[in-house]
Amino acid sequence: MERRNTMQKALTYETVMSYNGHPSADDIYRIIASEHSSISKATVYRNLSLLSEEGKIGRIEAFGNGEVHYDHRIDRHHHGYCRSCGRVVDIELSDDNDFLGMATPVEDGFVITSGEIIFEGICRECREKEKKNGTERIKN
Ligand SMILES: [Zn+2]
Ligand SMILES: [Zn+2]
Numbered sequence: 670m671e672r673r674n675t676m677q678k679a680l681t682y683e684t685v686m687s688y689n690g691h692p693s694a695d696d697i698y699r700i701i702a703s704e705h706s707s708i709s710k711a712t713v714y715r716n717l718s719l720l721s722e723e724g725k726i727g728r729i730e731a732f733g734n735g736e737v738h739y740d741h742r743i744d745r746h747h748h749g750y751c752r753s754c755g756r757v758v759d760i761e762l763s764d765d766n767d768f769l770g771m772a773t774p775v776e777d778g779f780v781i782t783s784g785e786i787i788f789e790g791i792c793r794e795c796r797e798k799e800k801k802n803g804t805e806r807i808k809n
Contacts, residue, residue, distance in 0.1 A: 677708055681716040685726045691738040691748070691757035729757060732787055749788035753795035760788050 684697050692700075698713040717739055721728035727740030729748055738757045747760040762768055769781055791799070799805040 677712055678716045678719065680705065680708075681713055682720055682725060685717070685720070685739050686741045688741060691729060691740050693736045693738055697739065729785075745785075747786045747788065749790050751792035751795055752789050753791050753799075756792050756794075758792065760786070762786070 680701060681697065684700050685692065688697070688700075694714050694717050697717060698710050701708055701713055702710075717726070717728075720726045721739065724743060727743050729738040729740060731737050732750055736755065742759070747762060749758050749760045750756065751758070768786065769784055772781055772784065774781060796805065
């Protein structure tokens with residue numbers, strides 16, 4: 670049983686690492702289940718939580734559509750989500766070392782230890798769709 674658990678965890682890790690983007694837990698489960706039908710959804714979800722607690726994969730807290738996303742990148746970077754389809758993209762800041770210094774807690778005595786900025790936007794695919802339908806909201 671122990672070996673089986675280790676194997677399933679390794680498989681979950683590999684699936685996140687080879688995913689191009691920021692999968693939801695359900696995305697990862699669907700990929701694994703397509704080849705390993707005996708692995709339960711609960712097991713995949715539990716392994717994703719464990720891996721992110723151990724710092725082996727990134728975890729992006731729910732925003733937009735309320736879904737948690739995972740990340741093969743664990744270095745500090747920021748995220749934007751498409752307000753139309755909920756897709757998550759990476760965002761780099763021009764001066765990433767300084768952004769925490771620019772933040773001032775409004776509540777007295779609060780100390781910032783780490784942080785991430787979440788941006789909202791529209792992804793290229795959704796913009797192209799909107800252009801075709803004549804419903805675009807952002808022009809450029
Ligand atoms: Zn989109
Ligand atoms: Zn990312």
